[in-house]
Amino acid sequence: MALAHYNRGKARRDKGDLDGSIADYTRAIEINPRLSSAYNNRGNARRDKGDLDGAMDDLDRAVRVDPHNALVYNNRGLVRRAKGDLQGAIADYDRAIEIHPRFAEAYSNRGNALQDKGDLGGSIANYESAIKIEPSFAKAYGNRGLARLFQGDMAAAEQDFDACLRLDPRLKRSLQEQIEQLPVEGPWQAAARSGLRDSAAALHRRIAERVLSRAERGPDDRVESWAKHAGEVLAHWQRTITEIRAAGSADFATLTVGIESMRKLADR
Secondary structure, eight states: OHHHHHHHHHHHHHTTOHHHHHHHHHHHHHHOTTOHHHHHHHHHHHHHHTOHHHHHHHHHHHHHHOTTOHHHHHHHHHHHHHTTOHHHHHHHHHHHHHHOTTOHHHHHHHHHHHHHTTOHHHHHHHHHHHHHHOTTOHHHHHHHHHHHHHHTOHHHHHHHHHHHHHHOGGGOOHHHHHHHTOOOOSHHHHHHHHHHHHHHHHHHHHHHHHHHTSSOSSHHHHHHHHHHHHTHHHHHHHHHHHHHHHHSSOOHHHHHHHHHHHHHHHTO
16 A cells, blocks of 8 residues: 555656645655655655755655665755765765765766856866766756856856757757758758748757856855846747747748847747
């Protein structure tokens, strides 16, 4: 029975039903109080809800039940960082890596905490360790790009942002998809489509740099801050993209308008 509630808790969290997920993990723990992964996952769901104290309590319990679980230390490090306890977060990441020396995500997360402390060199070294272990780790490239941006190394930062966008399929944008679907007749239209594609990619990089360079500490806070700053320009961009999507297909003129709207957004 505990496993059934545990599995349903995972499914509910994946669907965004955090309260339902927490209720299922709670029932699983009532049935089997030694189920470390249920404490871990309930802690993650509570962190998603913003209940950092509840998340910390669950992850502390998970550590007591299973003190050799690298994932639990990594997740507790995330909560400690969110609470502003950077040294505690780094200690948890250290322990996760000690248990699992090839835990790429723990290296990347430790790099984030070091970056928060202002240790850019240390953060970059950790991102590089993560990338060496997992060369397709898009988030580590993005994080290293941010650290390099703060160091003033714009060329290296741009290379990392390029790699991040290339490796993470979730970053593929509808505008780029529309560009790829443009029918071409002859070399001139082929060249025009290539130009639109290059412009969209360059503007995505510029927007990512704008977001990542915001002063706020957490990535979500940076996005929220930039979105408020962009204001009506962002709203206009969203309306433009909605209209392009609604059209189903677009021609060169329509997509050029989309690119120009995106260019204004990238300048914010």
